[in-house]
Amino acid sequence: MTARGCVLLVLLAIVLGGCGGDGDGSATQGRDAPRADAPERAHAPERLREARGVPAVRGSAAEQRWRNALLDFHRELGRALRRIGSAHADDDPSERTVERVEEALETLRTCGDDLRETLARPPDARHRRTVQLLQQACRAFRAGAEADARALVADTEALVSAARRWSEGTALLAQANRALPRPLPIDALPLPSVGAAVSFSRVEPELTRAAREVLGRDAEARCWSEPDWKRLVAGQQDGGEGVIWAYAVIHTSTVHLSPWVCDDLNALLYGGARPDDDDELLLLAASVQTFAHEVLHLAEGSNEAVVECVAIQRVRPIAELLGLDEEEGARLAEAYWEEIYPDMPAEYRSDACRPGGPLDREPERDEWP
Numbered sequence: 294m295t296a297r298g299c300v301l302l303v304l305l306a307i308v309l310g311g312c313g314g315d316g317d318g319s320a321t322q323g324r325d326a327p328r329a330d331a332p333e334r335a336h337a338p339e340r341l342r343e344a345r346g347v348p349a350v351r352g353s354a355a356e357q358r359w360r361n362a363l364l365d366f367h368r369e370l371g372r373a374l375r376r377i378g379s380a381h382a383d384d385d386p387s388e389r390t391v392e393r394v395e396e397a398l399e400t401l402r403t404c405g406d407d408l409r410e411t412l413a414r415p416p417d418a419r420h421r422r423t424v425q426l427l428q429q430a431c432r433a434f435r436a437g438a439e440a441d442a443r444a445l446v447a448d449t450e451a452l453v454s455a456a457r458r459w460s461e462g463t464a465l466l467a468q469a470n471r472a473l474p475r476p477l478p479i480d481a482l483p484l485p486s487v488g489a490a491v492s493f494s495r496v497e498p499e500l501t502r503a504a505r506e507v508l509g510r511d512a513e514a515r516c517w518s519e520p521d522w523k524r525l526v527a528g529q530q531d532g533g534e535g536v537i538w539a540y541a542v543i544h545t546s547t548v549h550l551s552p553w554v555c556d557d558l559n560a561l562l563y564g565g566a567r568p569d570d571d572d573e574l575l576l577l578a579a580s581v582q583t584f585a586h587e588v589l590h591l592a593e594g595s596n597e598a599v600v601e602c603v604a605i606q607r608v609r610p611i612a613e614l615l616g617l618d619e620e621e622g623a624r625l626a627e628a629y630w631e632e633i634y635p636d637m638p639a640e641y642r643s644d645a646c647r648p649g650g651p652l653d654r655e656p657e658r659d660e661w662p
């Protein structure tokens with residue numbers, strides 16, 4: 294085994310040892326934050342507990358109005374960026390799709406005008422730095438929007454190079470947010486959407502599509518860069534030593550994935566990678582199951598054992614949505630069930646999770662998982 298494989302397996306052993314709990318039934322669920330069920334994990338966090346969503350309204354009415362305008366501004370930009378990413382992911386884009394990308398580009402180009410109209414006069418001096426940073430962000434959005442709509446739909450390189458500029462813009466939005474007296478939750482800020490193996494934070498269009506297909510409704514999958522992921526999970530670690538692989542936020546219907554989970558899934562989606570041996574299969578099984586688990590939090594709620602068991606039963610079709618064939622999907626599901634599930638912490642396991650058991654969603658089916 295290579296040194297890297299060894300390190301990864303050690304990490305896997307630690308991480309699969311834990312996953313955040315469901316806690317107070319609030320929006321945040323995590324697979325993910327390891328729990329203390331073995332000595333080496335004694336300091337692992339109890340659960341993910343960062344409160345998400347827009348903080349409770351405080352401050353003046355003027356400030357609240359301005360914050361609402363900022364949320365609308367984010368929403369508009371996020372929608373435009375997502376539209377471009379999903380048009381590119383569309384196998385057979387229509388003329389209408391190209392038009393919609395052109396409209397989205399127009400939103401990005403005119404970001405500065407919108408800003409002047411709605412946000413240029415902040416409620417007080419504490420918001421001034423944010424406005425300056427938002428202006429810089431709009432310049433980056435505009436620079437990326439100089440691209441041609443048709444090229445963005447057809448050409449991955451064109452999309453990636455435009456998305457790099459937008460990524461500078463969204464990083465500035467995050468910086469603008471940090472400058473606020475009361476920052477908004479960072480995992481809900483706009484991100485570029487690009488279907489390619491890149492390292493900057495983005496909405497992942499193929500994983501988003503897979504999540505929607507599994508759920509039969511809207512959902513979003515986000516892939517985070519290393520530095521952004523560190524920042525995101527910093528508030529959730531509780532001083533623990535474990536590694537958070539992913540988490541889901543139910544009220545925004547969003548799955549948030551660590552850079553290494555995304556690397557594995559991107560290698561499948563865009564690199565045609567396939568596991569060569571059993572070690573690689575196990576590593577991949579952990580990443581695919583992590584994705585399945587988080588998506589199913591959005592359908593099944595916060596009980597870890599239930600979510601995990603349903604995800605185990607659905608990981609085969611999900612693996613196929615990510616590009617594996619039927620046989621590979623079956624091997625992956627089996628490897629997870631046999632090699633990893635038994636070592637999951639108690640919270641993630643259940644005696645009811647077995648063929649014909651109470652958590653078997655299709656008891657008439659012969660095969661398991």
Ligand SMILES: [Zn+2]
Pocket residue numbers: 312313322323324325586590597600
């Ligand atoms: Zn979970």
